Amino acid sequence: MLGVFPLGKGRMMSSAQLNVTISGPVMEVSMNRPPVNAINLSLSREMFDAFRQLNEDPTLRVGILSSAGNGKNIFSAGWDLKAFAAGESQDAENGFDLGPGGLGGLPEFFDLYKPVVVALAGGAIGGGFELALGGDVIVCAEGAYFWLPEMKRGFLPDGGAIQKLHHRIPYNVTMDLILTGRKMYADEAKHWGLVRDVVPVDLLMDHAREVAATIAEGASLVAPALKEYMRKYGHASVEASHAAVRRAWVGKSDMPHYERMIQSDDFTEGSVAFAEKRAPEFKG
Secondary structure (H helix, E strand, O other): OOOOOOOOOOOEEEOOOEEEEEEOOEEEEEEOOOOOOOEOHHHHHHHHHHHHHHHHOOOOOEEEEEEOOOOOOEEEOOEOHHHHHOOOOEEOOOEEOOOOOOHHHOOOOOOOOOOEEEEEOOEEEOHHHHHHHOOOEEEEEOOOEEEOOHHHHOOOOOOOHHHHHHHHOOHHHHHHHHHHOOEEEHHHHHHOOOOOEEEOHHHHHHHHHHHHHHHHOOOOOHHHHHHHHHHHHOOOOHHHHHHHHHHHHOOOOOOHHHHHHHHOOHHHHHHHHHHOOOOOOOOO
């Protein structure tokens, strides 16, 4: 399969490398490239196609990223270094061709405004760790771990880790993980706030689906507005952040999703429903 095509709700599509399932407002994307889900260029492009469908389909609200082909208990070993050594992904003009959206179609998909829950079992190694950082909420199976061994291989984890990790956990912990190449297990990741929950592996997917369902229950315009704001102003000064919101209030910002939320009927529906003591009826 070289792309992801529209599916009916409740249907599943499988390729040699990727399983995509749609159930109601939730799309599940599961890597299936055993034994370690190493990501080559074709898998990366397929994953981007899936996340693009999630982004563009108005009936879809949330994505779940997981792994099926983890025969060695590895969520993903990241970049397929064997394929790279054979010449794949090398690009004379741009350095490397990882496909749209970066490795796995997610870390550099900056226009993806639907939330993604990562259900992580086993090891998230190198680019697999960076792929997980492309999600918005991470839930882990017991015994899962995160590992950045790049320094011992002669390069930096620059597919997302050096750009994002120090914003998700303390700076000194980020430097420790990269410089020493030690593994960070799920309990420590939860301690630092990188991981939301740690559950038994046999409960992982059900738990991820519960989290996704909770997100999907909210007003459909809010999550895209939140992701847009966080992407543009999450690391700005307090003054700049407030100024950006005030511009959005009057339709003069660089946040079209935020402005659409404010201008929609849903913006007042929640307050009216609360006052009338009824469940809100969001229309999107």
